Amino acid sequence: MALPRHLHLSLSNDTDRTTAFLPTISSPSPLPQPLSHVRSSETESTSSLSRQGHETTETLQPVDHAPSRPTPLGQLPTGKELEDLVELYFSSVHHFGFFAFIHQLHFNRLLAKGKAPRELTLIMIASAMRFAAHAVPENLxxxxxxxxxxIGTLLPRIYQGFGAIQLMTLLLAQHYDLNRGNFTSAWLLGASCTRMMQMMSLQTLDRTYPAKFAANLRLSPLLSCEALRRVAWCAFYADTIVDGGRYGFHIVDENSYRLQLPCDMASFLGDETVVTEPLFVVPSDPANTSTASLDRAPLDMSAYLLRTAAARRRALHFAFRASHRERTSEQLSAELVALEADIEDVIAALPRRFHFNTNNMILHRDRLITFILLHILRHNLYIVVGRAALQVYQRDSAKADLIPQVRRNRISHALPIAGLISEGLKAGISFDPQIxxxxxxxxxxxLFEPRRLAEIDPFLDPKAPALMEAIPHLLTVIRDIADRSEFxxxxHVEAVHRLLRCGHSHFLNQTDFTAFRSEYRLVCQDPAEYDFRDFRWAKLERLRRGVRPSTNAGRDEALLEYESGGETASSSAATSPRLDAIDVRYAASRPSAAQRGQSVPSAPSNELDLPAAQSIDGVGMAQTLLPWWGLGEPENPDQMFSLDWSWFLAESGHPGYQTGDLTRFSSQL
Known part of the structure; x- marks a missing residue:
């Protein structure tokens, strides 16, 4: 039985590398055991299940602290084990993305009385075990x-009736299924969550519902107005991630949200009724005019995460549309100017209390997971805008000289992402899989932008010390999260593939080589960026489950027919640098789109230094080589970009033939 994570305090100061106090988490044992640290309920928000609608809520028995026998699989644990898992949830998954919709104090009281919703509790402790406990097979x-x-209990019932508690449960279930490799389920659950949210009019809660519910309305204490707003914003955030920037595939329209952003955590936990701000502050909007005289409460950190996610999706959608060349270069350039101004406004609007520095890391140590994710996504905003700029400039020869600076800017924001991850690794946080x-x-x-720049600048070193120091941090977090997340x-396999091609085998350990051998047939065949141009996840899921496609598995026709016979669902198997995006923005001499209007990566190293090749037999794939290298060759022009959030990296390169033989792969390189 494992001890979930404890809080330790350590961080280097900016100038003298002295120790400061930050929360870190000690390595847990294989299975969960009672926590020994004091619960921090007063400073963290909570998550819970509650039943609303025509069905009766299934609740738990009161917590019993007496020792108990091991709980059978699938059954809810009791006593201290249950309390520990719930506490682990609130110190980890609760701070992922935007899942901070459960009032921790109210949930803990319901749990102590045996009235916490059963299905919500189950998905909470499942999430805590997968994403925050030790990632060993027994725990998974x-x-x-x-x-x-x-999921099995709740899903059939929602078609008869549901409430906000059921929506909370399915939002967590969607995230869980996405990360255990049930991509089809996650995709459909995400759509169901959005429709459930819309049926309850949560996206217009401030217009639809009273500011305070009537006293005689006997709702669960988990269903305050602020909690319901947070549920709606969770559905919004999930949609900005799952559509991956493929314009037209999103379900939620940000302009349809007519409710305020999350308030600060103290107001939420104190059940205070406060007024904050909408997603977009438009002075001419009557709703803003009517509340202009009110004292606005400070926005929560998560509100800026939501604004960043919304801006990021706008940038991704622009990059997608630019890639299809449906408008002239002049029109796209004008739209790029407006997009860059929008991004600058989002970056500049972050209050100083949320800027990334050592003091604020201490201030927000209880929410370091969210704090680091916020700043990583802020840097990713510039990376996406840079990708969009490349789409525009590569069409106009008059602006080709601006491309190198765009590439430098992308590097300048990728480096701080590695630094932010390094701080999270030192603090021992549970990383959101999105990281x-x-x-x-x-x-x-x-790996690739410095090599492209080196082709035109002989003084640029693709193996400069700053680059070589950053790569291990990125690889470490990918490797660690890979144990918990299928995507x-x-x-991780793709990262090993790219590092080998670029002659960086010295960064790899035995875990990396083992992962590469076991999954080599699944790698993309693009010699540069990973090919995210189709429903790759759905196709791989079907092949893993033994479904034999009637057509080439690399084409979308493989998704048109499904043979379910015999298929069974499977389980998953120091001083901080200047890392705030606003600092990098000021430091980089970045040309404005108002002033401005692809090279192939360098040849890979021939030295792979691979351990002895082993047999690499994928599940159900021993005789199907063609589908794997065929995955990167979509026939339909509409498939040129993927639903995945990283599709915009597929900048160049042509699929090259590779076999599943690791020794032949070595000779090809």
Whole structure:
């Protein structure tokens, strides 16, 4: 039984490398055991299940602290083990993305009385076990069993009726299934969550519902107005991630949200009724005029995360549309100017209390997971805008001389992402899996952009010390998250592939080589950036489950027909640098789009230094070589970009034939 993570305090100061106090988490044992540290309920928000609608809420028995026998798979634990898992959830997953919609104090009281919603509790402890406990098979099996129990019980019922508690449960379930490799389920659950949210009019809560519910309305204490707003914003955030920037695939329209952003955590936990700000502050909006005289409460850190996510999706959508060349170069250049101004406004609006520096790391030590994610996404904003600029400038020969500076700017924001991850690693936080994706994006930029620049600038060293110091941090977090997340596991294999091609085998350890051998047939065949141009995740999921495609598995036709016979669902297997985006923005001499209007990566190293090749037999793939290298060759022009959030990196390169033989792969390189 494992001790979930404890709080330790350590961080280097900016100038003298002295120790400051930051929360870190000690390595847990394989299975969860009672926590020994004091619960920090007074400073953290909470997560819980509650049932609303026509069905009766399933609740738990009062907490019993007496010793108990091991809990059978799929059954809710009791006593101290349950309390420890719930506490672990609130110190980890609660701070991922935007899941801070459960009032921790109210949930803990319901749990103590045996009235906490059962399915919500199950998915909470499953998430805590998968994302925050030690990532050993025993823990993942237990977590999957709890998640299956919650989803299997709840999903059939929502078609008869549901409430906000059920929506909370499915939002967590969608995130869980996405990371255990059930991509089809996660995609459909995300759509269901959005429709459930819209049916309850939560996206217009401040117009639809009273500021305070009537006293005689016997709602769960988990369903305050602020909690309901946060549920709506969680659905919004999830949609900005899952559509991956492929314009037209999103379900949520940001302009349809007519409710205020999350208030500060103290007001939420204190059940205070406060007024904050909408996603966009438009002075001419009557809603803003009517509340202009009110004292506005400070926005929560998560409100700026939501604004960043919204701006990031706008940038991704622009990059997608620019890639299809549906408008003239002049029109796209004008739109790029407006987008850059929008991004600058989002970056500049962050209050000083949320800027990234050593003092603020101490100030926000209880929410360091969210704090680091916020700043990584702020840097990713510039990376996406840079990608959009490349799409525009590569069409106009008059602006070709601006491309090198855009590439330098992308590098200048990828480096701080590695620094932010380094701070998180030192603090021992549980990383949001989305950080694994952003780490992979940054890794590819640091591998390929310097090589492209070196072709025109002989003084630029693609192996400069700053680049070589950053890569291990990115690889470490990808490797660690890969144990918990199936989609990051695939990116881990791709990262090893790219590092080998670039002659960086010295960064790899035995875990990396083992992952590469076991999954080599799944790697993309693009010699540069990973090919995210189609429904790759859905196709891989089907092949892993033994579904035999009637057509080439690399084409979308493979998704048109599904044979379910015999298929069974499977379980998952120091001083901080200047890392704030606003600092990098001022430091880089970045040309404005108002002033301005692809090279192939350098040849890979021939030295791979691979351990002895082993047999690499994928599940159900021993005789199907063609689908793997065919995945990168979509026939339909609409498939040129993927639903994945990193599709915009597929800048260049042509699929090259590779076999599944690791020794032949070595000779090809």
């Amino acid at each position: 099996v237990r977590a999957d069993a709890w998640a299956d129990a919650a 694994g994706v952003q780490a992979y994006v940054a890794l590819e930029i640091l 990051v596991k695939q990116l």
